[in-house]
Amino acid sequence: MRIDPICNHIARQLNTVVAHCLPDGTRDRIWCTRPDFHDPLLSLREIQSFLFSESDTPAPMLYLAGGPIAYIRFSFEGGYYLTGPVRLKDRAAMLARAKYILERELPEPEDLPALGCCGAIAFFRAVLLLYNVLMPRDLGLFDCMNANFTPERANDKVFRTATIALFENRETLTVHNPYGQEMRMLQAISDGDVKKLQASWEETYPGVLGTTSKNPIRNAKYIAQYVVSACARAAIRGGLQPELSFTLTDSYCQQIDELQDLSLLESIVWDAELQLTLMVRDIKAASKKAVQPLENIPVVENAKQYIFAHLHSRLTVQEVADSLKIHPSYLSSLFKKQEGVGVYRYITAQKIDLVKNLLRRFP
Numbered sequence: 001m002r003i004d005p006i007c008n009h010i011a012r013q014l015n016t017v018v019a020h021c022l023p024d025g026t027r028d029r030i031w032c033t034r035p036d037f038h039d040p041l042l043s044l045r046e047i048q049s050f051l052f053s054e055s056d057t058p059a060p061m062l063y064l065a066g067g068p069i070a071y072i073r074f075s076f077e078g079g080y081y082l083t084g085p086v087r088l089k090d091r092a093a094m095l096a097r098a099k100y101i102l103e104r105e106l107p108e109p110e111d112l113p114a115l116g117c118c119g120a121i122a123f124f125r126a127v128l129l130l131y132n133v134l135m136p137r138d139l140g141l142f143d144c145m146n147a148n149f150t151p152e153r154a155n156d157k158v159f160r161t162a163t164i165a166l167f168e169n170r171e172t173l174t175v176h177n178p179y180g181q182e183m184r185m186l187q188a189i190s191d192g193d194v195k196k197l198q199a200s201w202e203e204t205y206p207g208v209l210g211t212t213s214k215n216p217i218r219n220a221k222y223i224a225q226y227v228v229s230a231c232a233r234a235a236i237r238g239g240l241q242p243e244l245s246f247t248l249t250d251s252y253c254q255q256i257d258e259l260q261d262l263s264l265l266e267s268i269v270w271d272a273e274l275q276l277t278l279m280v281r282d283i284k285a286a287s288k289k290a291v292q293p294l295e296n297i298p299v300v301e302n303a304k305q306y307i308f309a310h311l312h313s314r315l316t317v318q319e320v321a322d323s324l325k326i327h328p329s330y331l332s333s334l335f336k337k338q339e340g341v342g343v344y345r346y347i348t349a350q351k352i353d354l355v356k357n358l359l360r361r362f363p
Contacts (some may be wrong), residue, residue, distance in 0.1 A: 001015045007031035008135060010126045014086055015116025018130070020082040025052040028079075040109040041065060041085060050102050051082065059139055059147040060127045062098050062120065066106040069115065076134055083127050087115040095120070097149040121145075163196045178205050182230075189231050189273060190238040192281030197273060217262065224265050228272045238280035239287065241308050245276070287339070299324060300338045303331060303352075307347055311354055317343045 007018040012033045020029040025048050042046045051063055052075060060074040063084075071084030088095065091337050095101075132138045181203050186194035212222040232249040236242050252272045259265060306323050307315060320343060321328040332342045339346055 001133070003130065003133065004031065006130050008033060010083060010130060013126055014083065014118060014123065016084055016086050016140060018081065019085045021052070021082050023052075023055075023079060025080075027082070029032070034113075037113055038111075040111050041069070041106075044106070046102075046104075046106065050100075052080070053303060059144050061100055062123070062148050063100045063102075064095060064098055065102050068095070069108070070120075070123065074127070074131055078092065081127075081130060081134075083123075083130075086123060087117045088120055088123065089117055090120045099148060099150065133201065140320050145200040157270075177209060181205060185273065186230060189234040189277045189280060192238055192277055192279075192284045194277055194281065197277050198230055201270065220262055220265055221259070223257050224256045224269050228252045231273050231276050235276040235280050239283040240276065240279055241304060243305065243308055244279075248272075248276070268324050297334050297338050298308070299326065299331065300334050303335065303343065304346075307350060311347075311350055315347050317347075321346075 008031050011018045011031045015034070015041060016032070017037060018031040019027040021027050025042075027042075042051075047065055050065060051071060054061075056075045057073065057237075060072045061074060063071045065071060065085065068088045069085050070088050071082055071086075073080050074146075121141065124141060128139060128141065128144060181200060185197065185200040188194075188200055209223050211219060212226075213219040221310045232245045236245050249272075252268065255268055256265065259268070280282055302324055303320050306320055310319075317328045317332065321331045324331065332344075335341070335343045335346060341349070
């Protein structure tokens with residue numbers, strides 16, 4: 001099996017060394033795309049003992065050899081594959097749960113070259129590429145992470161903070177805004193029902209909005225962006241094209257982020273909710289003309305996404321059908337069944353709507 005391309009790819013991706021080691025830790029094969037790279041850590045007896053003390057490992061195992069400096073090692077046919085060193089940028093709370101941590105943090109050698117920097121997950125993904133090629137069974141990232149980290153909560157601080165907040169809220173009889181009101185608002189958007197949406201705005205409740213940041217300005221903006229994002233997904237459930245919904249959401253969230261006057265925040269959120277509801281309403285009104293307006297045919301939905309993404313080009317029915325690997329006539333029949341119009345008329349209508357929107361927004 002030719003593993004040279006894989007090992008060189010991993011070494012290049014992580015900006016480090018991949019090595020095959022004998023049982024005593026001697027490296028007999030090395031893959032590295034940096035001609036001047038050397039690893040002074042491996043010459044330290046303490047590091048050698050740390051990396052090669054275990055005779056066998058159930059999976060690629062992470063070894064924290066000093067602060068954020070790490071290796072990954074796995075056993076294969078009596079030897080080892082060792083990848084590293086790299087500098088990890090994950091939070092200390094996560095790395096503290098690793099099973100192999102050098103108890104005494106060693107000072108970095110002065111001649112240690114600049115190391116590649118990545119997250120633990122990216123490190124594991126790269127090494128798993130080699131591991132799964134060599135082993136008879138593939139190992140998934142989830143199982144690899146379970147083998148490497150203790151099953152304790154990823155960040156106990158989060159749960160401690162939540163426990164304290166729950167206690168304080170009970171003491172002060174403070175609750176969040178009701179879940180039911182949020183669901184009624186989102187359902188109104190999914191239904192394209194403007195009256196129900198406006199009714200949800202009129203509701204009052206004794207609860208308070210959440211605290212996502214201790215900074216009150218950031219907290220208000222974060223919550224507003226969450227609401228707009230949730231509404232966008234409700235609109236998608238109502239039939240709005242995902243790409244259109246997500247792009248519109250990005251625009252509203254950017255506007256919220258750049259906002260200087262927080263008194264305008266609520267009006268921006270309400271505008272987002274209203275516009276999404278109106279768009280869903282129009283879609284549902286158009287679908288009533290179809291023979292079977294309630295049926296969402298996957299092929300038609302995929303075709304609509306392709307049309308939306310390529311609306312600026314000279315689209316043809318043949319091109320759309322080719323992208324889905326089906327006959328144009330079959331696509332047209334499915335399209336008319338769901339949308340009430342053929343593919344060509346749908347494309348034309350979408351282009352007209354695009355022009356109208358541009359003229360309305362940029363007169």
